[in-house]
Amino acid sequence: MQTKVRKAVLPVAGLGTRFIPASKATPKEMFPIVDKPIILHIVEEAVSAGIDTIILVTGRHKTSLEEFFDRNYELEDTLAKQNKDHLLKEVQRISKLANILSVRQKNPLGLGHAVLCAQSAIGDEPFAVLLGDEVMYGKPNVTEQLVNVYNKEKKSTVAVMEVDQSEVSKYGIAETKKNPGKMEFSEIEHLIEKPKPNETKSRLALPGRYVFTPTIFKILRELKPSKLGEIQLTDAILKLAQTEGVLAYSFNAERFDAGDRLGFVTANIEFGLKHPEISEPLKKYIKEKAEKLK
Numbered sequence: 006m007q008t009k010v011r012k013a014v015l016p017v018a019g020l021g022t023r024f025i026p027a028s029k030a031t032p033k034e035m036f037p038i039v040d041k042p043i044i045l046h047i048v049e050e051a052v053s054a055g056i057d058t059i060i061l062v063t064g065r066h067k068t069s070l071e072e073f074f075d076r077n078y079e080l081e082d083t084l085a086k087q088n089k090d091h092l093l094k095e096v097q098r099i100s101k102l103a104n105i106l107s108v109r110q111k112n113p114l115g116l117g118h119a120v121l122c123a124q125s126a127i128g129d130e131p132f133a134v135l136l137g138d139e140v141m142y143g144k145p146n147v148t149e150q151l152v153n154v155y156n157k158e159k160k161s162t163v164a165v166m167e168v169d170q171s172e173v174s175k176y177g178i179a180e181t182k183k184n185p186g187k188m189e190f191s192e193i194e195h196l197i198e199k200p201k202p203n204e205t206k207s208r209l210a211l212p213g214r215y216v217f218t219p220t221i222f223k224i225l226r227e228l229k230p231s232k233l234g235e236i237q238l239t240d241a242i243l244k245l246a247q248t249e250g251v252l253a254y255s256f257n258a259e260r261f262d263a264g265d266r267l268g269f270v271t272a273n274i275e276f277g278l279k280h281p282e283i284s285e286p287l288k289k290y291i292k293e294k295a296e297k298l299k
């Protein structure tokens with residue numbers, strides 16, 4: 006079996022209902038964080054973690070995502086004629102970033118189902134999953150951190166972060182074994198999807214970065230759909246934890262839920278403050294605004 010993590014699945018077939026009307030005809034994954042679409046931030050994260058093949062799990066109205074990573078000869082030609090070399094290089098860099106494949110999820114039947122759609126493109130090897138609307142910023146990046154743990158431990162590993170009690174019901178929540186060695190990771194004992202406040206004491210949420218062994222596919226194929234007809238990734242991770250074992254890794258990075266309006270705006274401010282050209286004027290604007298809001 007191939008042991009290196011060299012492929013990643015990016016589920017991007019969701020309807021993006023939290024972003025209606027903006028997401029009605031444009032995939033939310035194409036919305037820009039400053040000047041890069043969300044999907045580019047995520048593909049770049051995967052590529053810097055050593056991944057060379059990206060499988061986009063797409064749906065209807067998502068063809069612009071495939072086009073974004075393809076060549077655009079007309080644009081390249083125009084930029085070349087206008088001597089806009091740096092823009093030309095950037096446009097060409099994007100189309101050479103990775104081997105980008107896409108598979109269709111014909112109905113959005115849940116995240117687990119989306120991952121299962123990529124099975125034939127992955128085959129029998131470990132792989133990463135990066136949710137198409139979660140933007141993270143860290144050095145090394147979160148996928149790299151997970152791949153490092155996987156390489157040492159040879160076990161499926163998922164990123165976890167502590168959230169406020171009031172946020173617990175929005176996430177898959179992991180209950181883990183006590184960790185006497187104070188390692189950054191611990192074994193998952195139980196997982197609950199969007200628990201009610203009295204259902205768990207844990208506040209360890211899974212925000213959307215994973216490395217799995219291919220065993221997850223066998224589990225996903227045999228899973229029964231939830232009451233809403235969805236195949237839940239959380240259910241499959243729990244089964245994997247009970248058989249092969251799954252590690253929960255407390256990652257070190259800034260994280261933005263860019264599929265949510267507030268998360269999206271915050272990500273734009275944070276990345277704007279890191280951007281070499283707009284950082285200073287943006288800082289000035291924020292300071293002036295903060296004064297007026299006092």
Ligand code: UTP
Binds near residue numbers: 114118
């Ligand atoms: P979300 O639930 O955050 O995305 O799924 P959504 O369904 O697009 O958005 P809302 O909640 O209606 O606003 C997390 C990720 O999983 C993908 C989504 O595209 C998103 O990137 N997903 C979700 C799929 O690919 N297929 C699914 O069936 C469900």
